[in-house]
Amino acid sequence: MSTGVIDAGLIGELAGIVGVAHVLQDPEITAGYAVDWTRRFAGATPLVIRPGDTAETAAVMGVLAGARIAVVPQGGNTGLVGGSVPLADEAVLSMRRLNVCEPVDELASQVTLGAGVTLADAQAHVAASGLSVGVDLAARDSATIGGMVATNAGGINVLRYGAMRAQVVGIEAVLADGTVVSHLAGLEKDNTGYDLGALLAGSEGTLGIITRVRSRLHPTQPERATALLAFETAADAVSAAAALRRSVASLHALEAVFEGAMEVVSEHLGTAPPVGRIDGTSNDTRVDGSPGGGAWLIAEAAARTDPSDELGAAVAELEDLVTDAAVALEPAARQRLWAFREQVTEAISAAGIPHKLDVTLPAARLAEFVDGVPAVVHAADPDARPLLFGHLGDGNVHVNVLGPAGAEPAESVDDAVLRYVASLGGSISAEHGIGTAKLSQLHLNRTPAELAAFSAIKRALDPDNILNPNVLLPQPG
Numbered sequence: 158m159s160t161g162v163i164d165a166g167l168i169g170e171l172a173g174i175v176g177v178a179h180v181l182q183d184p185e186i187t188a189g190y191a192v193d194w195t196r197r198f199a200g201a202t203p204l205v206i207r208p209g210d211t212a213e214t215a216a217v218m219g220v221l222a223g224a225r226i227a228v229v230p231q232g233g234n235t236g237l238v239g240g241s242v243p244l245a246d247e248a249v250l251s252m253r254r255l256n257v258c259e260p261v262d263e264l265a266s267q268v269t270l271g272a273g274v275t276l277a278d279a280q281a282h283v284a285a286s287g288l289s290v291g292v293d294l295a296a297r298d299s300a301t302i303g304g305m306v307a308t309n310a311g312g313i314n315v316l317r318y319g320a321m322r323a324q325v326v327g328i329e330a331v332l333a334d335g336t337v338v339s340h341l342a343g344l345e346k347d348n349t350g351y352d353l354g355a356l357l358a359g360s361e362g363t364l365g366i367i368t369r370v371r372s373r374l375h376p377t378q379p380e381r382a383t384a385l386l387a388f389e390t391a392a393d394a395v396s397a398a399a400a401l402r403r404s405v406a407s408l409h410a411l412e413a414v415f416e417g418a419m420e421v422v423s424e425h426l427g428t429a430p431p432v433g434r435i436d437g438t439s440n441d442t443r444v445d446g447s448p449g450g451g452a453w454l455i456a457e458a459a460a461r462t463d464p465s466d467e468l469g470a471a472v473a474e475l476e477d478l479v480t481d482a483a484v485a486l487e488p489a490a491r492q493r494l495w496a497f498r499e500q501v502t503e504a505i506s507a508a509g510i511p512h513k514l515d516v517t518l519p520a521a522r523l524a525e526f527v528d529g530v531p532a533v534v535h536a537a538d539p540d541a542r543p544l545l546f547g548h549l550g551d552g553n554v555h556v557n558v559l560g561p562a563g564a565e566p567a568e569s570v571d572d573a574v575l576r577y578v579a580s581l582g583g584s585i586s587a588e589h590g591i592g593t594a595k596l597s598q599l600h601l602n603r604t605p606a607e608l609a610a611f612s613a614i615k616r617a618l619d620p621d622n623i624l625n626p627n628v629l630l631p632q633p634g
């Protein structure tokens with residue numbers, strides 16, 4: 158994609174739409190928009206535009222399309238696959254000013270949110286109505302609703318409510334040429350053609366700029382019980398996870414941390430987990446793929462009445478698998494258990510610049526994968542260190558790989574692990590998307606016919622290839 162010329166006339170047109178304060182060209186200011194959360198993906202941009210509403214977004218896209226300027230839409234910039242930053246001198250369209258939360262529709266249990274509303278603000282906005290957003294994740298203070306739809310974000314409650322696509326009951330978006338498409342009535346039954354919300358969910362900014370989202374809401378489940386369970390092996394943790402899913406109707410989250418990652422987060426928090434032992438022989442650090450490393454599960458039950466008996470009874474039935482368990486009911490105590498899972502990403506980021514591989518395995522291959530990854534990583538880079546954790550309740554494992562002293566591991570690690578995932582029937586991207594990081598591996602999960610269909614959709618909606626042209630899809634030949 159060759160990008161068009163940014164001259165004084167174009168800047169003047171854009172400033173006339175969004176105001177001069179929202180057209181940024183000073184490199185010291187634009188630099189903040191050009192590096193991602195992981196620091197692994199860093200580029201540069203000649204131009205950041207910050208529209209304030211849908212009409213401004215549409216007018217801006219009309220100007221950019223006319224000049225054939227490639228653009229990277231950006232929300233909270235917490236994406237982890239290099240899709241939210243300009244790596245080829247694209248302009249950045251920052252959506253954070255579209256931050257209006259409309260009144261909650263309590264009759265429908267729905268709300269319409271601006272694309273730039275952060276998840277934390279959305280959660281706070283709907284809480285007064287006794288409702289909650291179906292997706293929750295640790296980046297909640299920065300991640301935006303538009304970015305979460307664009308990546309089809311998952312998070313910790315997918316096993317109960319589904320991912321972000323499942324929350325979308327209406328969408329408003331601006332297409333590449335500035336056309337606005339809006340379908341926000343929120344009718345639960347509405348078979349009037351293609352579902353543009355579902356199409357834009359997971360499109361990673363390549364098909365349209367999301368400006369407003371009509372989201373389903375769910376009854377708040379205020380009573381909570383949280384258990385941290387320790388296991389000797391990944392296989393035991395996987396068996397226990399399956400049993401908890403079968404027996405706990407109020408199961409709200411089911412997360413895993415394997416030993417190497419538990420070591421890193423414990424160091425970061427300055428405290429060891431209250432149950433289980435880190436003995437340095439984990440499946441994360443063994444290179445021969447032998448089973449037996451330590452694993453932890455966080456299981457949270459949530460309901461309108463106290464779910465602790467239900468969770469406690471289910472945990473008691475796991476006595477052959479669990480080596481130790483801690484249960485917490487009070488918010489502060491529950492938060493102390495959650496810290497060993499929620500702080501993992503930050504702890505690894507503090508330790509270095511990892512390669513982040515976010516994968517799903519079929520349940521029957523999960524334990525085999527966890528035990529097999531160290532040998533696969535070792536073969537690609539003997540000095541690299543795999544750290545595993547994730548949303549085990551839905552088969553999602555995050556494989557973070559650090560090189561020596563926190564440096565990046567060899568590039569070949571990514572391909573080796575993702576090929577291993579595909580060989581076991583898994584997905585190379587569970588929830589973070591393809592971005593630029595996994596572009597060259599998309600073919601492991603998608604057939605040539607599927608990729609041709611993707612390209613046809615892209616050409617139809619963005620014929621000049623100006624929307625995130627370097628993300629998700631291989632460049633047109």
Ligand SMILES: Cc1cc2nc3c(=O)[nH]c(=O)nc-3n(C[C@H](O)[C@H](O)[C@H](O)COP(=O)(O)OP(=O)(O)OC[C@H]3O[C@@H](n4cnc5c(N)ncnc54)[C@H](O)[C@@H]3O)c2cc1C
Pocket residue numbers: 194229230231232233234235236237240241252272293294295296299300301302303304305306307308309310311312313361362363365366367368502503588589625628
């Ligand atoms: C600590 C931490 C924990 C995380 N945990 C999880 C997790 O549990 N589950 C999970 O799924 N992700 C997780 N993430 C990743 C990230 O938070 C999600 O991908 C999130 O959905 C990104 O939202 P954002 O607003 O930051 O989007 P950005 O990072 O700004 O953008 C992400 C992608 O969406 C596109 N985009 C952004 N806004 C729009 C828009 N309005 N219209 C069209 N395209 C747009 C961008 O071009 C880019 O391709 C985590 C990240 C961090 C840092």
